[in-house]
Amino acid sequence: MGDKVSPIAALSPASRAWGEIGERSEHPRWGMVVDQERCIGCWSCAVICKSENDLPLGMWWNRILTEGDALDQPAQARGEALEMHWLPLACQHCENAPCVKVCPVQATYHRDDGLVMQDNDRCIGCRYCMIACPYGVRNFNWGAPVRPTPYETGMVAARPVGTVEKCTLCVHRLAEDQVPSCVWSCPTGARVFGDLNDPEGRVATLIRDREGFALLEEVGTKPAVHYLPPRRRNPL
Amino acid sequence: MDIDRRTLLKGAAGAAAAVGAGAVLPVLDPPPARAGRDYDVPASLPVDRVVRTTCSPNCTGSCGQLAFVRDGVIVKIQQAADYPDLAYRPRGCMKGLSYVNHVYGADRIRTPLIRTGERGSGEFREATWDEVLDRIAGDLTRIGETWGWDTIHVFGQVPGSGYIQKGANYRAAATLGLSHGTSFDFNGDLPMGMPITFGVQNAEHEAKDWANSRFLLLIGSNPVETRIPDVHFLFDAIEQGARLVVVDPSFSPTAAKADAHLRIRPGTDAALALALCRQVIADGSWDAEFMRTYTDAPLLVRGDSGVRLREADLVAGGAADRFVAWDEVAGAPLVVGTERLGFPAGSRPALEGTRRIALADGSAVDAAPGFASVREELDRWTPEAAEAVTGVAADLIVRVARAYAAAKPAAILMGGGSNHWYHGDLTGRALALLAALTGNIGKSGGGFSVYVGQYKVRVNTAPWWNAGETKAKVVPSIYFVRGRTDTMHPDVPYPENGWHGLVCTFANLFVQAMDVNRLHETLAGLDLIVVVDHQMTETAKWADVVLPATTWYEKTDLTATPLHPFLQLQQPAIEPVGESRSELWMWREIVRRIDPAKAAAFFEMDEVAAIEAILAAGAEPGGPTEGITLEQLRGGPVRLNVPDPDVPFRRQVEELVPFPPRSLPVPLEKTAAFIPTGRIEFYKEEARFRELGETVPTYRPPFDDTVHPPADWPLALLTPHSKWRIHSTYANNPWLAEIHGGRPEVFIAPPDAAARGIATGDPIRVWNTRGEVVAWAHVSESEQPGSVTLHEGWWPRQFRRGKGVNELTSSAVNPIHEVHFVGNMWAPSTGWKDCRCQVAKAEEA
């Protein structure tokens, strides 16, 4: 079907520059910071993830939780001021990953750079990893994929039915020095990608300076994804 | 809900135990890392090509997009993030990313269709292009020859998002003598306060400039949902220490980001603005010099007539367009010209006090500076008086006024929520006054900007939109919906024989137009309804003939937007889907069939030629497209030849050039007539302003209160724009529906819900004297008691019953909007939010 090119090589220099990962240490541990102050709950990161990775209807590797009563609705006030924030949630690429521990066949495993990967050719579809994951970010291929388009989309191959899948940290893009698609596509710059092992890098600096935290720290999963809390308001 | 975000797990347990076990028992350590399997793939799947184009629904974004094409189909859409100005990276939203589902989705129209059933039944048969084009040409000719060509209304929505394809509508209307509708005023987006005060269509700071502000006062604007590509500039400002204050009846997602949220009663923003103005003056923190120099504040107004004193009044043979101030230094009248702002050195025009002025005819008249009238009005608006109207606490009003006045520069951002009112012009005028009083006009990081609609024409479109010297006749489309009004401006070229045909393109008119049931009365009288779209919308369902349009991934166009001054191309990424064609092609074929000579004269031009003509027409030194080439555009966005940052009125303020700057595409004289003083006008002397008591910014209760008295219609119906759609576009997007649930929800405050026995999820009726819909209730604290919110843009088929929310909205025309007439610039602006209703639980079907 004609000569094909890598979608990244085909970018214009200006676009390509936007996605460059840039500096890193010798042995990077890839991680992400999500700024809850900048996050507007727009789901661009979730939608592009769906598109990038050809996720069928019903499946989301990435989603945005509302810290409120319902989608985009503030928490019921108890006499105090209303509040609402968003919490984007995808695989946390845990260093101490429960999903890796429980998988009977090592179909989910760690890479050297800390990424938690999924081998869909090996997975037996027992869904134990879904039980084990405290964040609920794993999806099972329950049946044949249903897409709004009549053909496969995205930049990676679709996963077989009967296996589990989840965020890959866009590993196929990392190889070409490009940030994950959700980072690229966040319209507010709420997502920063980088090397956690680089103490002077942007990610580590932000975590330090902005009191970054990890989700469910108490369960000891040691996520690679960190969050920056919403700022304190500056009342009149 | 008190959640500690670090402890979200409902069943958390001791961390130490888990970590400890892993360390103590080596067997529990995870297996060693491996590489080289499955997803450790070196690269993405390859593609044929990546095409840079521009997303352009009726949205102000116009975000650059990349279409990734594999085997001839789009497999991913991603923002281009290639703006030469790094501040505009990133730029996009989730909707643009999901457009692939509309290019190929279930509602895509793939062939021309001819109606077989009743209108609205949705029964069509597929037809060939030849058949439909012959049919349309024949019908148009018959209507044209029987009733007049101007009885055919072309509605083509905002042209800025497609100068070429939408421009083809104008060109065709000009060629054939059809009436072309309006969009900016029709959409209710035209902030009438702008032409009234500044003599411009609208003038907003480019979004990048928000970041330069120290204080952001957002009124009726919800950028977190409706300006997704630009909202990061607010955060940039906040990170630099700016404060964000949001005035909104609802706890909007923007309010969630604010330092202070002022929960205002709907439709009362003008009262708040007036109180802020009064407070700034009371605190002595206003800028009298600014008012003197740039506004009509010192110009004397005659006590007898309410009209301004002119040179001609003072001296025989004096000019009628030179005005008079009172020079406190000389103790004498001072004639003020319109060539230049400011006053002669050494003079000091008075801003208050009534003086007796001798006139040329020997008589004398009492006259006072216009500003005296303004102050007289402001004096009524004590914080307490404003609290009584707006519901915003008096002390909060005082604090906002002080913080706003103390911050330099401070920006006011007004949105649809405040503008979409019958009296939205008064709100705009009052807010403009606030910005002027604090000297924030024409300054980076300051200003009074109204962010509504994708309207602005930023290039010289004349060579393409006009057929030679002939321009399209422009008739405000609200007169198409509701017929003419008694107060309609005589210059409106309303067709003598009324309406007989409609070509609706780039619009989902029968869903998005106001007072839809009334619109259907007009439709019933039409001989032909043609709808051009690529989605099988409700509007298309009512058509006689449906023409399949290409999407912005299948054709060539040129776009620019008000918020970020970049010129961008749309370039086809794929072959047209099905039989779809571009609008330019359709018009060429229609005109050819009606009048081959005219087609030869005006339509044998392709998109590229049209773009080149437009570029050339604006290429003069200082022109908007100076130095911009097609080649450059093919490579990506190019900044228009505008100052950086693009701050309106900067020249006026810095160089004392009189107001207004030009509003393209009309000639300057047309809009300059709105402000004969050449200054920012807070005093309007035209007869209708005087008759209606609106010479100075004031407050009027919502208009629909007179149609639906609040005692009987206790709820205000607010219909703001949804984050999940651009109006009705994307409402049928399967990815987005997975998130938001895909059915219209009416947000209602707990007490209002309780009083009606309504719970979340209940089907409810929402009705007034104009119509009734049935949707689902969502009880939420975000809503203020006394109002309900039903976002616009849901498709009728998504309701449980009804034609959609616009069955309820009003088509009332404010006669102030008819004082002058320039289409899209001074014309009736719709009051979508000016609407009352009642709500009750619906009986189970």
Added chain:
Amino acid sequence: MSATTMPAAPAAAPVPGRRALALWIGLLLILIAAGVAAFAYQFATGLVVTGMRNTVMWGNYILFFMFFVGLSAGGLIVASAGRLFGVKAFKPITRLAVLEATIAVVLAATFILPDLGRPERLLNIFLFFNPTSPMIWDITIVIVYMGLSAFYVWLYARADLARRGSWLALGTGTSERTLAREERLKSAMAWVALPAAILLHSITAWIFGLQISRGFWYSSIMAPMFITSALVSGMGLVILLALVLRRLGRLRFEDDLVAMLGGLLGTFIAVEAFLVFAEYLTASYPGAPEGAAVARMLVGPYAPLFWFEVGVGLGLPFVVLAIHRLRRDPRAVAAASGVAILGIFVHRLNLVLNGLSYANIQLPPGLPVGVDQGAGTSFATSYWYVPTAVEWLIVAGILAFGALLFTIAVRVLPMQEPEAH
């Protein structure tokens, strides 16, 4: 209290006719065929045909797996404990208990298959064995245990088979020496089987109990609770089967035994109830988040199931078995055993449902359900799991398979332990 001793056994047990047997086996075969067909359909279509989704990703199959592991462990514990601790009275039912344990574990293993998304890749378990996975150990122990219990069954039946000259004796004889060695072997086997059974069910418990992600399960009491519930259900089933076989004339024992087993069952139930109480008290007392899960269990949508477990599953049989007179009535004991088994089943159901029905992070809109929902959100913070017909057919097929095995086994294998010994 009446001291009347019940007659030893129904004088002439109605031996089922060939016709009834044929009907019975025919019915089982039909059910098995239906189950196989349903499995084939599920295999071809994917687990989308089940009621499970991302939110509740384990359902009926795992539930029955757990349940049958419990039945099996319970049976074997009863048998081997009897032997180990020299409870002679258990003797008449030892073979039955061992057989029950064996068939139950075979069924448990079978229930794993339809639960897998890729059953054809089952062998990966051995190829890519992950030692940190509780599941891998569970599967290992299931396999080991299956062999063990099968051998155990054979060991008990061997002598009789040899006497009958059956090939199933595998050429072993009945000499004094062999018999003596066999007795020693049986004792030794009991020493192996008891811990194996306990391990079997403990590891199954740890599949759940080690998951810090599931606060509702994450508890050290999980294994003890699984063991007691295994004892309850295993003992209950042994009692029921024994009574059935006695009716069918394939087993002889005194009513005293029934009363004794009933008494034991009552004790197990009491311990189980105590553990359940202790667990939920501990979970809810601090008012910590996992208390919410308990609260939901007590009053939420699944509350009727919980109260069924407590009232019908634990309370009712305990009361019946605590009353001396009723304990001596085999029908009462049978009924109590039946509801106790049901109670344990519902207990497991509650464990799975309440552990999974609510997303860990209870923020809207929740987690993606995993399949196209048509119009409407694809997210949920909670999910109401209802097994589909396909799941029930597969379950029925596997149960029928078990019944068939049992039917054949009791016909082929001598069930009666010789009185003299």
